[in-house]
Amino acid sequence: MKDFFNLKAMPITRKLSFSFLAVILIGSLLLSLPIFHYANAPHTTYLDHLFITVSMVCVTGLSVFAVGDVYNGWGQVVCMLLMQIGGLGLVTLISLSYYALKQKMSLKQQSLLQSAIIYDTADQLKDYLFLIFKVTFAVEGIAVPLLMIDFIPRFGLGHGIFNSIFLAVSAFCNAGFDNFGSTSLASFKLNPLVNLVISFLIIAGGLGFGVWKDLLAAGRKLLTKGPKTSKTFSRALSNHSRLVLQTTGLLLVGGTVLSWVLELGNPKTIGQLNVFQQGLVSFFQTVTMRTAGFSTLDYTQTDASTNLVYIIQMLIGGAPGGTAGGFKITVAAIIFLLFKAELSGQSQVTYHFRVISSRLVRQTLTVLVFFFGTLIVGYLLLLELEPQLNPFALFFEASSALATVGVTMNVTTHLSTGGRLVVMVLMFLGRVGPITVLMSLMQKTKKDIQYAETDIILG
Numbered sequence: 001m002k003d004f005f006n007l008k009a010m011p012i013t014r015k016l017s018f019s020f021l022a023v024i025l026i027g028s029l030l031l032s033l034p035i036f037h038y039a040n041a042p043h044t045t046y047l048d049h050l051f052i053t054v055s056m057v058c059v060t061g062l063s064v065f066a067v068g069d070v071y072n073g074w075g076q077v078v079c080m081l082l083m084q085i086g087g088l089g090l091v092t093l094i095s096l097s098y099y100a101l102k103q104k105m106s107l108k109q110q111s112l113l114q115s116a117i118i119y120d121t122a123d124q125l126k127d128y129l130f131l132i133f134k135v136t137f138a139v140e141g142i143a144v145p146l147l148m149i150d151f152i153p154r155f156g157l158g159h160g161i162f163n164s165i166f167l168a169v170s171a172f173c174n175a176g177f178d179n180f181g182s183t184s185l186a187s188f189k190l191n192p193l194v195n196l197v198i199s200f201l202i203i204a205g206g207l208g209f210g211v212w213k214d215l216l217a218a219g220r221k222l223l224t225k226g227p228k229t230s231k232t233f234s235r236a237l238s239n240h241s242r243l244v245l246q247t248t249g250l251l252l253v254g255g256t257v258l259s260w261v262l263e264l265g266n267p268k269t270i271g272q273l274n275v276f277q278q279g280l281v282s283f284f285q286t287v288t289m290r291t292a293g294f295s296t297l298d299y300t301q302t303d304a305s306t307n308l309v310y311i312i313q314m315l316i317g318g319a320p321g322g323t324a325g326g327f328k329i330t331v332a333a334i335i336f337l338l339f340k341a342e343l344s345g346q347s348q349v350t351y352h353f354r355v356i357s358s359r360l361v362r363q364t365l366t367v368l369v370f371f372f373g374t375l376i377v378g379y380l381l382l383l384e385l386e387p388q389l390n391p392f393a394l395f396f397e398a399s400s401a402l403a404t405v406g407v408t409m410n411v412t413t414h415l416s417t418g419g420r421l422v423v424m425v426l427m428f429l430g431r432v433g434p435i436t437v438l439m440s441l442m443q444k445t446k447k448d449i450q451y452a453e454t455d456i457i458l459g
Helices: 012-031 046-057 073-088 090-100 107-117 124-154 157-172 191-207 209-224 225-237 240-263 275-287 304-316 329-343 357-384 389-404 418-442
Strands: 349-351 354-356
Touching: 012 046, 012 073, 012 090, 012 191, 012 418, 046 073, 046 418, 073 124, 073 157, 124 157, 124 209, 124 357, 157 191, 191 209, 191 240, 191 275, 209 225, 209 240, 225 389, 240 275, 240 304, 304 389, 329 357, 349 418, 389 418
Parallel strands: none
Antiparallel strands: 349 354
């Protein structure tokens, strides 16, 4: 027990978890201070601020009150910092300061950093770390002026700039928070500029920084060698990046069409809108379900079948190594390829003329078992603690929390203290759990003992 809190003897995965816990503790204490509240803010408790902080650091978006109704300007600055730290990770930020101050990192520190950013080699680690920050601030820097086009005339110069920065940080980090009060983004439901800019930010954050590294390298190659290389642009991408981009595209197109078709006859959502507006709303819902948590619809008004599709999209999430949650689209893709291989009688799982190792397939299944096992336990606890609430709405809530999405069927504010604690644990495990599981699987293990094979009947 003494070694459990011993920082030097602590495993890397536990250090990552404790870094998030430290930020949550400090952030919740700061946000509970009256100096960061409006003078006429509604009454709140420490548990309320703890819930908000967990949601921000775990980039989820579930909230028991509207951020813009409680926190003043300085409080909202703290919120932005918590979301940025949650999206990039405390270890990543500390490591950047080491390099910026030209201090050498030990092998253990480098290993911890690799785990935090899901980078499996020590080669060019410094360059990759700086790339993360360049991409983050470049994408947010592009989005802020675009949002200002709408926000400055709407909110005035000062508030327009501040709200643009707040929303850009929240969207890129897939946090799902806004500072517009209880109406959230409902008033922007049919606003093409705001919808598309936020969608761009969500997708950019959800691709993963490894994919951005490949895209930038391929782009530089295209510019230096001229248009003749345009046909071979994809060859410059790794199979990981290619799989992420293809799966992302399929999920966005398929999810948009499916959401559109299922809600087409629903006058409470998109049934009374024109074709362009229906497409815009359907596309935004599909994008935000990839763990962002912004909502322009009331999910108590959407059809149950549509919400089931949303749950599936939430659980899949975004790509590894980025700001998105879920069990990751690469896991979903490998499961599909495994299914395809079994149906076609192939002995190996393949993608783009390459074999996916059996070790990677086993790791994929392990992540799925962890994820769905956690979801079932969390949902069971919510059913026991909140018998007065709709069971399907609770499953929606549990999925949203574990996948760090942040959308709700208006359940969050009605949860008891026990229910809120369960949701906070789900949010924490959804942000930290998959990382720790993946890194523990990537660690070297003892040599396997070879046994003779046996047969098990599956059905």
